[in-house]
Amino acid sequence: MTTTEPQPVRTDTPGVADAAAMLRGEMGRADNKAALLLALIGGLVAGVGSAAPQLDLTASAVTAGVAGLIALVAAIVLLLIAVFPSLTGDGWPSWHRLSDAELQARLAGGQRTDEVRALQAGAVRKFRRIQYAIGSTLAGVGFLALAAVLTSLL
16 A cells, blocks of 8 residues: 655646735735825824814714714724734744745745635735724714714704
8 A cells, every 4th residue: 555645735826826916916905095094084083183172062062073083093993903914824924933945945835825815814804994994984074074063053
């Protein structure tokens, strides 16, 4: 009876390198979107924070404004989580644990399908958190608009 060695994951599968490159690009796009949103929301929070003390706000307007600021801070937290680097897995963060021979073998092997799956999962997580942050931002802006309406009406 003969035994066979386990076969390595194929690295020459057509499209694997292209998929990995596309996913890395999407991750970069997600980071850029998150950075833009962080700047916009941060500016909005700073503007509201500096203008609010000078306004004569009713209790209902203050309540709506605080709810808006809480939603905006939640969006900032979600965006910070989205751009927080993940240093787990078998990708480049683990290379320092490999011997020279293991690292050379890994680099020579090219892209693997498990790397593509990990990149895809990371990209989905980033974009989902950005979606939640946008929803929270819209809620915050809605509450701030309500506060402005309440201030002008009452």
